[in-house]
Amino acid sequence: MGSESLTYLLIGVLSFGFLVPKILEYLQVAQPLSKVPASLAEYLSEEKLTEAKAYQRANFNFKLVTSSFTFLLTLLCVTQGWFGSIDTWIAALGYSPLVNSLLFFGLIFVVSDVLSLPFDYYSTFVIEEKFGFNKTSVRTFFSDKLKAYVLSLLVGGGLLLVFLWLIHSMGPHFWWQFWLVAVVFMVLVNVGYTAWILPLFNRLTPLAEGEVRDKLLQYAAKVNFPVKHIFVMDGSKRSAKANAFFSGFGKRKKVVLYDTLLEQHPPEELVAVLAHEIGHYKKKHLKWGMLISVLQVGLLLFLLGQVVFSESMSLALGGNSWSVHLNILGFTMLFAPLSMILGIGMNWLSRRHEFEADHYAKETYGGKPLAEALKTLSVKTLSTIHPHPWYVFVNYSHPPLLERLERLEH
Numbered sequence: 001m002g003s004e005s006l007t008y009l010l011i012g013v014l015s016f017g018f019l020v021p022k023i024l025e026y027l028q029v030a031q032p033l034s035k036v037p038a039s040l041a042e043y044l045s046e047e048k049l050t051e052a053k054a055y056q057r058a059n060f061n062f063k064l065v066t067s068s069f070t071f072l073l074t075l076l077c078v079t080q081g082w083f084g085s086i087d088t089w090i091a092a093l094g095y096s097p098l099v100n101s102l103l104f105f106g107l108i109f110v111v112s113d114v115l116s117l118p119f120d121y122y123s124t125f126v127i128e129e130k131f132g133f134n135k136t137s138v139r140t141f142f143s144d145k146l147k148a149y150v151l152s153l154l155v156g157g158g159l160l161l162v163f164l165w166l167i168h169s170m171g172p173h174f175w176w177q178f179w180l181v182a183v184v185f186m187v188l189v190n191v192g193y194t195a196w197i198l199p200l201f202n203r204l205t206p207l208a209e210g211e212v213r214d215k216l217l218q219y220a221a222k223v224n225f226p227v228k229h230i231f232v233m234d235g236s237k238r239s240a241k242a243n244a245f246f247s248g249f250g251k252r253k254k255v256v257l258y259d260t261l262l263e264q265h266p267p268e269e270l271v272a273v274l275a276h277e278i279g280h281y282k283k284k285h286l287k288w289g290m291l292i293s294v295l296q297v298g299l300l301l302f303l304l305g306q307v308v309f310s311e312s313m314s315l316a317l318g319g320n321s322w323s324v325h326l327n328i329l330g331f332t333m334l335f336a337p338l339s340m341i342l343g344i345g346m347n348w349l350s351r352r353h354e355f356e357a358d359h360y361a362k363e364t365y366g367g368k369p370l371a372e373a374l375k376t377l378s379v380k381t382l383s384t385i386h387p388h389p390w391y392v393f394v395n396y397s398h399p400p401l402l403e404r405l406e407r408l409e410h
Helices: 003-029 046-079 082-091 097-130 138-200 211-222 259-264 267-282 285-307 311-316 324-334 336-364 367-380 389-395 401-408
Strands: 204-206 229-233 244-247 254-258
Touching (some): 003 311, 003 324, 003 336, 003 389, 046 082, 046 097, 082 097, 082 324, 097 138, 097 324, 138 204, 138 244, 138 254, 138 285, 211 229, 211 267, 244 267, 267 285, 267 336, 267 367, 285 324, 311 324, 324 336, 336 389, 336 401, 367 401
Antiparallel strands (some): 204 229
C-alpha cells in the first residue's frame, strides 16, 4: 500500500476509534432514569439514583471534551505531517538511530502527559470532588505524578530500550525475542507488584488481629486456600471508593483490602468478597488471564513485525525516509480496531469469570452476604443500575449489578 493510501487509512481508523466509543457512551448516558429496583429498595433512594445519573453525565461530558481534544490533535499530527517533522528535527541532532527512537518516544510521552495534566487535575479535584469521591490532596496528586515519571523512566524506558535495540539489531526476528522478555516481565510484575510497585504509592499494613481477620482466615482454611498475608491498603488516601484484590502465585499470594472496604462492610460481607476473589483463583481465572495476555502480546509483536520495516508507513506520517519509531506509532493507530475486537472478547470472558466466581462464593459461603456487599459497593460508587446492553457488550468487564443479584439471590 502506498504512503498516501496509508495516510487515508490512518485517518479512517482514527475516526472509527473516536466515533464508535462516543456513540456507545452516548447510548449509555441517554438511558432514561429508571425506578429503583425492588432488590435495591433498602439501599438505593430516588435521590441517589438521580445523583448517579448526574455523575454519569458529568463523566460523559468531560470525556467528550478530552477525547475530542486528543482526536483532533492526533488527526492534525497525521494530516499535517507533524510526527514526521519531529522525526526530521531529532535526526538532525546527529545521534544514532536507537537514540533517535528513544528521544522521539520520550518527547511524545512528555508532551502528551503535560497536555493531559490539566484534564487529570480537573477530573480529580472537580468531578470526583463534587460527588464526594476525591480524598487526594494536591501534594499527593503531584507526588504520584513524579513517582510515575520515575517509574516510567526506569521500567518503561528500560523495556523500550531493549525493544528498540532488538528491532535495530535483530531485524525481523525481534518480535519473538522481545516476546520472551515481555513474558518474563509480566510474571515478575504479577509476583512482585504488592512488594515492589504498590508501596511506592500506598501504605500496606497487616490486618489487625480481631473478628475480621479470624473470619477471613477461617474461611480460607475451609476452602484450602493457604494465605498468610492479609494487608490493608490506605485507599482512602486518594478515593472513597472501595476494592479488594490479591496477587502473586503459590506461597507468595497476598490478599489486599482497601481500608474503605473495611469501613463500609460488616465481617460477613468482607468474607463474601474474599470468597469471590478466591473463586477466581480456584477456577484458574488468573492463569487463563495471564495466558491470554501472553498470547495477545505475541500477536501484537508478530503483526508489528510485518509493518515495522515498511518505508510507506514512515512516509504516511510525514517522514522523509524509513523510521522505526514512526512505524511503531503508525502501527499502534492501525491496531486500534483489532484491539477493540480483542477487548470485546476479553470482556465477555471476564464477565463469564465473574459469574463463576460469584457462584463459587455462593456455594462455599453464601449468596446473600455477597449480594449485600455488591449492593453497598454499587450504591456508594454511583454505578449505573440499568446500563445500555451494547455498552455492556463492548466495555463491561463485570456483569451488570442486577444480573449478578439475580443469580446470587435465587
